[in-house]
Amino acid sequence: MTAALTARPLAPLPEVRPGDDLAALVRAANDDAPFAPGDVLVVSHKVVSKAEGALIDLRAVTPSPRAVALAAELEKEPALVEVILGQTAEIVRARRGVLICRTVHGFVCANAGVDRSNVAEGWCVTLPADADASARALRAALPGRPAVVIADSFGRAWRQGQAEVAIGCAGLETLDDQRGGTDRHGRELRATVIATADHVAGAADLVRGKTSGQPAVVVGGLGARVTAEDGPGAAVLRRAAEQDLFGA
Amino acid sequence: MTAALTARPLAPLPEVRPGDDLAALVRAANDDAPFAPGDVLVVSHKVVSKAEGALIDLRAVTPSPRAVALAAELEKEPALVEVILGQTAEIVRARRGVLICRTVHGFVCANAGVDRSNVAEGWCVTLPADADASARALRAALPGRPAVVIADSFGRAWRQGQAEVAIGCAGLETLDDQRGGTDRHGRELRATVIATADHVAGAADLVRGKTSGQPAVVVGGLGARVTAEDGPGAAVLRRAAEQDLFGA
Numbered sequence: 001m002t003a004a005l006t007a008r009p010l011a012p013l014p015e016v017r018p019g020d021d022l023a024a025l026v027r028a029a030n031d032d033a034p035f036a037p038g039d040v041l042v043v044s045h046k047v048v049s050k051a052e053g054a055l056i057d058l059r060a061v062t063p064s065p066r067a068v069a070l071a072a073e074l075e076k077e078p079a080l081v082e083v084i085l086g087q088t089a090e091i092v093r094a095r096r097g098v099l100i101c102r103t104v105h106g107f108v109c110a111n112a113g114v115d116r117s118n119v120a121e122g123w124c125v126t127l128p129a130d131a132d133a134s135a136r137a138l139r140a141a142l143p144g145r146p147a148v149v150i151a152d153s154f155g156r157a158w159r160q161g162q163a164e165v166a167i168g169c170a171g172l173e174t175l176d177d178q179r180g181g182t183d184r185h186g187r188e189l190r191a192t193v194i195a196t197a198d199h200v201a202g203a204a205d206l207v208r209g210k211t212s213g214q215p216a217v218v219v220g221g222l223g224a225r226v227t228a229e230d231g232p233g234a235a236v237l238r239r240a241a242e243q244d245l246f247g248a
Numbered sequence: 249m250t251a252a253l254t255a256r257p258l259a260p261l262p263e264v265r266p267g268d269d270l271a272a273l274v275r276a277a278n279d280d281a282p283f284a285p286g287d288v289l290v291v292s293h294k295v296v297s298k299a300e301g302a303l304i305d306l307r308a309v310t311p312s313p314r315a316v317a318l319a320a321e322l323e324k325e326p327a328l329v330e331v332i333l334g335q336t337a338e339i340v341r342a343r344r345g346v347l348i349c350r351t352v353h354g355f356v357c358a359n360a361g362v363d364r365s366n367v368a369e370g371w372c373v374t375l376p377a378d379a380d381a382s383a384r385a386l387r388a389a390l391p392g393r394p395a396v397v398i399a400d401s402f403g404r405a406w407r408q409g410q411a412e413v414a415i416g417c418a419g420l421e422t423l424d425d426q427r428g429g430t431d432r433h434g435r436e437l438r439a440t441v442i443a444t445a446d447h448v449a450g451a452a453d454l455v456r457g458k459t460s461g462q463p464a465v466v467v468g469g470l471g472a473r474v475t476a477e478d479g480p481g482a483a484v485l486r487r488a489a490e491q492d493l494f495g496a
Contacts, residue, residue, distance in 0.1 A: 004254060004255065004256040004455065005253075005254065005255040005256075005451065005454050005455050006252060006253065006254050006255075007252065007253040007254075007451075008252040008253075092406075107406075108405075108406035108407075109406075117440070153440070153442065156404065156405070156443075156487075157356075157404070157405035157406065157487075158340075158355075158356035158405065158487050159356075159413065159443065159446070159485050159486070159487055160423065160441065160443065160484060160485050160486065160487050161423045161424075161441045161442055161443030161444075161446070161485060162440065162441060162442055162443060163411070163442075163443045163446050163447065164442075164447065165407065174409075175408065175409045176409075192365070192401070192410065193408070193409045193410060194401065194409055194410055194411075194412075194453065195404075195407065195408065195409030195410060195411045196409075196454070198407070198409070198411050198450065199411065199412065199450035199451065199453055199454050200454065202446065202447035202450040202451060203253065203255075203447065203450060203451035203454065205442065205447055206253050206444065206447050206448065206451065206470065206473075207252065207253050207469075221455075222454065225454075236408060237407050237408050237409060238407070238408065239404075239405075239406050239407055239408050
């Protein structure tokens, strides 16, 4: 069924610092109101990373010879490449200006998710160590226990532009597995598994600007897609290397 | 800025047949009400393809020797593979059960977008010949001239689950190019181009079921992202083969 969907940004959060209580900041931004059934709180991963202290001072990083060589090849900063390599399980693609990595968490994205935007000069931010755990903790600390999605913007192999995806998730049906269902003609709907959590992340992005200081958005109307259980999280959205559509 | 977003499905459409006036069906499903400023009508490509007659009777297809050989390799139906090859500019990946193609339109997706679900037994449907043109025509025939997105579900290289994407578009800012802007720290937002039209397609999918007969959804609140001009369409979301993140 098909309740109407809504998405609204919460008030801007203050600059988040290591050790900050992100749940408290979100509650304040929502006027301490309880979240409604079917609500999903979508937060940019960057505020989660900052609160968790996943920030690195690039001036304190000594790049390895491998990072120096790769940085020269890609025309990137050696210290930044050193940080990226520390977050990388496997380099998927490297060429001038482009470094696509399978991260230690199992995501495939540019620069292993290491980012310098919206961070103080000279610093960078990495992905949360376990964004599903971060989502579960945030959910538990919010009134009404909304589902929580932690989002980042990833490039796509075959399409221009970045799309928001869920890198952490709790309490939301991450994938909608419609296999075994039938269409209106009674024909089996084969191979249809919908990445619901990524759609929610994308919907949230439509109401906030990257520069607006509005990293938190409430998507409402998700109904039974929001579950009492925290569920499998965004982990199920990772495609294992051996299932890679380009691998051997 | 950040108006609140809404998404609501229109009433189910009747089964669409070749030659049907899709705009008339959509107008009726919306009670002949004018669309509001900032509205985007998102329609599943399948109803567009059907109205345009992009339907093929597989029993009337004679598979080529190449299609027969590939079908045996992939364990697919030879006539279906013949239709897929007719829609394909380049095979990106072929292995048992999986056939990823760059279509003649320039999209990269499974089976070149050829699909047997939600189609009568023995038939298949192909992508619209020019979905941007279809979107422009539909837009021009709707009261209030909402933006129009024609959507399909595509698999992703590195993530599980299919995500809705825009294969045709008119009157919507397809890509939000934030390059050259600055973040809250005055740091340049590099390489940030957001695939807005794909996010809109995904948001729409959250309020309709695949089997519900609700292929049309109105996403509201997009404000200035809806433009008087039809704009470049979904064509700008296609990544050229030479920019493929896996190519040479």
